[in-house]
Amino acid sequence: MKTLTLEAPAKINLTLDILGRRPDGYHDMRMVMQSVSLGDTVTVTETTEGFSLLAEDIALPAGRPTLEQQAAESFFRYLGHPMPGLEVRLVKRVPAYAGLGGGSADVAAVLRCLRALYAPELPRSALEEIGLAVGSDVPFCVHGGTCLAEGRGEVLTDLPPLPACAIVLCKPDFGLPTPELFTRVDGADLGERPDASAMAEALARGELAAVAGCLGNVFERVLTGEEGADIRAIQAALLDCGALGAAMSGSGPTVFGLFNDPVKADRAAEVLGQTYRQTYLAAPVKKFGELE
CATH class of the missing domain: 3.30.230.10 (Ribosomal Protein S5; domain 2)
Incomplete structure (x- = not known):
């Protein structure tokens, strides 16, 4: 079998x-x-x-x-x-x-x-x-x-791999409508855009702080006031706990923070977990092999 x-x-x-x-x-x-x-x-x-x-x-x-x-x-x-x-x-x-x-x-x-x-x-x-x-x-x-x-x-x-780090992931208890978010983006003034080229250069240098400084997601620019307040609150909590940077992933609503100190990451997960039950600790995963 x-x-x-x-x-x-x-x-x-x-x-x-x-x-x-x-x-x-x-x-x-x-x-x-x-x-x-x-x-x-x-x-x-x-x-x-x-x-x-x-x-x-x-x-x-x-x-x-x-x-x-x-x-x-x-x-x-x-x-x-x-x-x-x-x-x-x-x-x-x-x-x-x-x-x-x-x-x-x-x-x-x-x-x-x-x-x-x-x-x-x-x-x-x-x-x-x-x-x-x-x-x-x-x-x-x-x-x-x-x-x-x-x-x-x-x-x-x-691209060069993300430097070794701890990643805290936190999903608030609401969803975001992906098709609607794309519709909101169409024709919206998104301001300064995330710089993928700068991110690639930071990865090539292997500098986690530089990577954290390049995080960005245009979907964050089209959130409603209530949606944005929750996302920003999680980002602020991650930064207060020592994250080098924090951003929303994909169409959200999960927010992640990058930490160079696993103790601070553990503490951030503990703090956020008191409010948000879907809080997780993770690490980067490298490219999969050609054959498993």
């Missing part, structure tokens, strides 16, 4: 800029993305027939395939082979609708498992192409590490 278990690391956006809406309805992005050690665990097992997804505390879509099933079907269609029976088990740790790419990370881990089990010769670029049909963050989650992401997020350029 073929089976494989892989971790599915979440991601944060060190920078996030939106360049404009494309003719296909998507937006051109320019982001520096980073894998982090907070993640789910994904197990793919071959079965006799059908596709099943087993996960606790997740509401599965009724009457339509899950993203994991769509990814598996796309994988075997790409290979030109019929899909065998498959069971996917998820152990969830990454909060949903948090700007951390948890769902995309799960899909990417399914694809990585399938490649290892059925087509180890398949290049990662093909797996990223398959993943893009399922979600814009999936190619990066297949790739992992530290990348400049352009286009919809699928044009990936490896």
Whole structure:
């Protein structure tokens, strides 16, 4: 019986800029993305027939395939082979609708498992192409590490790794509507934009303080007063506890802080955890190997 278990690391956006809406309805992005050690665990097992997804505390879509099933079907269609029976088990740790790419990370881990089990010769670029049909963050989650992401997020350029640090992630108890945020950005005066090139230079120098000084996310510029107040309060708490910098990840609402002192990071997680139950400690994750 073929089976494989892989971790599915979440991601944060060190920078996030939106360049404009494309003719296909998507937006051109320019982001520096980073894998982090907070993640789910994904197990793919071959079965006799059908596709099943087993996960606790997740509401599965009724009457339509899950993203994991769509990814598996796309994988075997790409290979030109019929899909065998498959069971996917998820152990969830990454909060949903948090700007951390948890769902995309799960899909990417399914694809990585399938490649290892059925087509180890398949290049990662093909797996990223398959993943893009399922979600814009999936190619990066297949790739992992530290990348400049352009286009919809699928044009990936490896960057020097984020220096060793502690990362505190804090998700407030509300969600942000991603489609609406993109609509708010269209035509908005976003002011000074996050500088992905400066971020890449800071990473090349290996200077965590410089990296922290380049953090930025244009979605923060279009939050409502109430949304923005909560995000800024978490950022302020992280900075008060010693973070070198703090920003919102993706379309939020999770805020992360970068720490060069693990003791200060522990303290920040403790302080924020008293108010926000979804508070986590993490570390950077490097690029995944060509084969798992």
